[in-house]
Amino acid sequence: HPQRLTKPLIRRADAPKRGDFSMDPERVMDVFREATWEEALALAGDKFREIRDQYGKKSLVGFGSAKGSNEEAYLFQKLVRTGFGCNNVDHCTRLCHASSVVALIEGIGSGAVSNPVMDVTQAEVVIIIGANPTVNHPVAATWIKNAVKTGTQLVVCDPRRSDMARIAHRFLQFKPDTDVALLNAMMNVIVTEGLVDKDFIASRTIGYDELRKNVEGYSPEAMAPICGIDAETIKYVARLYANSKASMILWGMGVSQHIHGTDNARCLIALSLMTGQIGRPGTGLHPLRGQNNVQGASDAGLIPMMYPDYQPVSDPQVQARFEAAWGLPSGTLDDKPGLTVVEVMHAIEKGQIRGMYVMGENPAMSDPDASHARESLAALDHLVVQDIFLTETAYLADVILPASAFPEKTGTFTNTDRLVQMGRQAITPPGDAKQDLWIIQQIAARLGLDWHYTHVSEVFDEMRRTMPSIGGITWDRLEREHAVTYPCRVEGDPGQSVVFVDDFPR
Template sequence: MEEVVKFNLDGEEVLAKAGETIWDVAFRNGNELPHLCHSGEIGYRPDGNCRACMVEIEGERTLAASCIRKPTENMVVKSANPRSVKARKMVMELLLADQPEKSVAHDQSSHLFKTAELQDLTYSRFPLIESELVVPIDDSHSAMRVNLDACIHCGLCARACREVQVNDVIGMAGRGRTSQIVFDFADPMGNSTCVACGECVQACPTGALMPASIMDENQIGDSQDYQEEITSVCPFCGVGCQISLKVDDNQIKYVDGHLGPANEQRLCIKGRFGYDYISHPHRLTKPLIRKKDAPPKGLNVDPGNFADFFREVSWDEALELTAGQFGALSTEFGGKTIAGFGSAKCTNEEAYLFQKLIRQGFGHNNVDHCTRLCHASSVSALIENIGSGAVTATFNEIENADVAIIIGANPIENHPVAATYFKQFAKRGGTLILMDPRGSELKRYTKYNLNFQPGTDVSMLNAIMHTILEEELYDTEYIGKFTKNWDALKEHLADFTPEKMAEICKIDAATLREVARVFATGKAGMIFWGMGISQHIHGTDNSRCLISLALMCGHVGKPGTGLHPLRGQNNVQGASDAGLIPMFLPDYQGVENDSVRSKFTNVWNSDDFSSAPGLTVTEIIEAIHEGNIRSMYILGENPAMSDPDVVHARQALEKLDFLVVQDIFLTETANYADVILPAAAFAEKNGTVTNTNRQVQMGRKAVEAPGEAMEDWWITNEIGKRMGLNWNYTHPSEIFAEMKLTMQSLDNITWQRLEEQNSVTYPCESPEDPGQSIVFGDGFPTSDGLASFTPASIIPPDELPDDEFPMILITGRQLEHWHTGSM
């Protein structure tokens, strides 16, 4: 039973839960005491330095800051008595005297001004305080403005930076009246090591830190100067941060973090400031058809001046040509000669509808998306060994772990908000083990940093497992109850001694053994991995090793444990769940299974389609060169930039008889198109997305699409109708309802519930259940309920450095950049 404390607050008996302060209890009971240095948001430590929340405690001579004072049994607290009210007003008046006048304030609707107004204060009795410091405007950063004449030294920005985001850029310099907030060593913000997450801007109560987008040339701004606030989901990485879009006159003025389960209000530079592409002048606004006398196809189209290549047409003309050409080519050469690339940047409904078009419309499974270049090998290993391709625990679960491995991932740049939880984990004493050939900023927070030889993942991981086996550190009870094929793994690991493998992976044997002991003996351990594991010819074997390592230690299905491949794009999990892959229908139901296909054709009211798995992304490109694929429908993908061999891919696109590209910009791939269909961006449509945590979340339309651009589901629906399919969707909620008919993962998750709650995690056991953040605690979704150990052998790279090419290129993202440069 949770420990509670009974005390008296303003004449009423109230209960405080464990860890609650007087301010927390007052707020929970409908009394929001004034506060400036305190934030009630998750992750912020109360500080008590502004004295705006003072209360009187019976029997004590001095007033107490309610945000840091915890109640004791039978304590009597007075927050509404004259002494407390007068003291709080005095504090506010003194702070107002140290602010720019409201008419020229940097934030005319700041939390400070609103707090003062709630205390019936519109001005201060005291004269404006003349600072001894002349603080210049800091406009060195393109996204943020710093005006320290409004700073009250509350310290929220420093806590936001150092404790919430754990970036350690903001601090306090000087003493007394000469003290001030600084970035690094008093550098201009734009020249400092600031990563522009903007957490400090969202936390600042005075306007000393503001988004540049809402400041005028006189540094005057108003954070409340917008018409409406729309809650949606960030369109960048797989973390799935919820965001609050501030909209005015069909423009996004700025973005704040929203209290979502994955981000708890935190954002990164892309999520907070990377939205201006929505109103970029190069957005596609009308359907385009290639001119008959256009120059030859190639990377030769200026997105701002395409008149020599394409002509603008009506939607009817573009859609009729698209459907007509697809139909004619299908009749002449067969449906299997038409392939589709869907997108992990679109919604679940759009992914579902796209794969349905290829299967129902053309009768085969030649449909894929960027997961093929992402975590396809991870999914293959997960399905093979634990019966599910999704993560077994959310990344937030690391708060309950005591040891964690991060391998082949660079979350500080790839998944910055997830990285904040990893850094917090390390700062509070958790053991973080980083394994990566490439150096990473995360190594500042790790206890062990294994920079192993590129391509030697299997040898290193097998050596670690060998140690666990040799020293009998494995979880015998867990292995016996929940796994199979243990003896085969034991036999296989016998030759992988750390001493032998050290020569291969270039990590000394003593370190391998120590890491093995630390991970195996931890009470709760997690494993996170990224493209550094999956993007190999032995990517599946890499993942098998990680799965075996977690299973042999019993680190699955319990609090603080789990396997978590960090997903790349914002909806790569959801698009895969929705069947946008060539060998699986929605929910990873195999296309070769007759009863599965029958279930789908009954729901779709259509003929059967091929039982043969379709071609993958790279196989489709090869099939074009071989003449087996003659036409393509590419939605939101950019293979002319993302394919491993772009020259090969571009030559393939040039060879196609007919290419339709659906996107928001005239991308490199669109250069080769015969028809270009203008689509809506994330903030211009409604629909659900699923993040790396298995959290199904509602994305909402905030602004209108430019010109005649339309939502992707509408465009695909119109093509389907014109091809003669029995489609008549009028809203994405209708598509979602159809998905639920064949996808068990969506049980107890409804469109209405997502509208109301924003996010629900699958699997979800009841209409009231928020969803299971940890799965497989009582067994696995396999035929016998057991997970399997699959031994992995060393597969040498096809190419090794030599005298002519002595170096190895290790690729990776940059924090500020996004994939192929197109959304």
């Protein structure tokens, strides 16, 4: 591509940063000048160290990528936590399924999907809410369409009519922002008509009585004028879902990208639990992920309140384990959750954040308030962007480091089904562009970190030692089998595609 970044760039002294910029990718050299890798890395790393030493460890932040490999995400968060010295690390999940993950961890102890997408072929009923798989998840859409052809009853719930509505058994075109009203009305029907799974509730849940009381006031008749779906249709769908031998729920950004996104997801989880529709093939909860490796990046620890494998940074035992694994003295790691990417933009305004390292993301475009984000990014003392194209965020950078695309490196990627897959390098990065793992290690060295990874497999082996859920997946096995589903805790374990069969993690 003619606009591919192939050389390190440094901002010109006569090109001040402005939040109200107008970007012209064809005139890059009006703003930047070419530099050697040594010059660019020295400026990038030395300035980070200077800011850390002058303003404190929490004056720096890292924004990682959900499009890179698991190993890149893992090393990036490790750099922020050990090199910057804080937990100010995040990625696009904050604007994606973070609300779903919060609800899932709160409700069932895990933020991952319970069943693979292909389980729709074993379901009698499938509910899709707030998602358009045909456009955004075409592989999932194919499984769903094939399931419908063989008799699965599909219910689509969405304010917009999508392609899936065309083949749906029922299409519930509810009013925007009334998800909770619709879902609570369904739960009201299930409770009042005795369609709950009493044994499942008794043995595997807590708080059912409180939930039952909460939904008493959400009758279909009361909610119909609010959500725009008539009471009889709500009752029909609730009965269909609860009475099925196997019902599955899939949802997308239409559920999660709300100020009440977590409540939306809580309702879906409650529906599944009160009916026992989880822990078996063809059942469960499946938040359809966004970018290609948002699952893996989250697993690897690109989250300000969690170490890899969703281990809380505030837990002293977890902190001690990671300090031991990373060869750090006791008490080195920060025990306070870091800032989210949205909080970071406000912290920059207050002068609390002075420097930012961005790898493969574009907050100048993805932030909910893009104008505010651009003004904040322009106000940074030091912004380093590692990417393959001149993004809007890169246009505000002090240093741009040309990185590698998917086919230009070897690494693992984890899809929405919890399937850890091997990606193999097919071509070399163009020009002077470098692989991301190499760049991260060069920045780490300039922050005083003594890392000696010579191959991506060494990073993966370290991940296995710190992430119990993938402890049984070896690099050799991935090279042989190409993909393994987690949890896979011990070598020889085939991997578990359906989780929560007997219990929920706590």
